Amino acid sequence: MTNLKKDDGLTLAQFVSQTREERGFSQKGLADYCNLTLDEIRAIEDGTELFLPQTVRQKLTKGLRVSLNALKSHEKSEDFSLTPNIDTEHIKDIILEQAHNPNIEIKCPVCGEILITRIAKLYDLEDNLMLHPKARCPKCPFQIK
Numbered sequence: 001m002t003n004l005k006k007d008d009g010l011t012l013a014q015f016v017s018q019t020r021e022e023r024g025f026s027q028k029g030l031a032d033y034c035n036l037t038l039d040e041i042r043a044i045e046d047g048t049e050l051f052l053p054q055t056v057r058q059k060l061t062k063g064l065r066v067s068l069n070a071l072k073s074h075e076k077s078e079d080f081s082l083t084p085n086i087d088t089e090h091i092k093d094i095i096l097e098q099a100h101n102p103n104i105e106i107k108c109p110v111c112g113e114i115l116i117t118r119i120a121k122l123y124d125l126e127d128n129l130m131l132h133p134k135a136r137c138p139k140c141p142f143q144i145k
Helices: 012-022 027-034 038-045 054-064 068-072 088-098
Strands: 116-123 129-136
């Protein structure tokens, strides 16, 4: 397994591309081997994807034969301590409003990408329905659980 460190100066895109070439894969070959789409591999190598979903990360580490830490160390990480206070309650209210008006798009307060939202239906001990808005960003680690 390759254990390149972050101090090698490579971005996630460069790391995946370089490691793929070292393993003798084309982009299509790696996509097939990892059970990912060609578009997913291209997005990673183009630098569009900076933060990978766990399933994609696991498939890539196995296909590229690298450690999970080596791959994660090249991902862009968001330092939420540098962002202004994020009003998650306001975002939750908008998600609930979105249920009645699906044309509302909610942008990530960190990177500006459109959030993926859903509403979990939970019941309390007295069997009362409670709506719990959830959101995650497809580009950065921001999420509302």
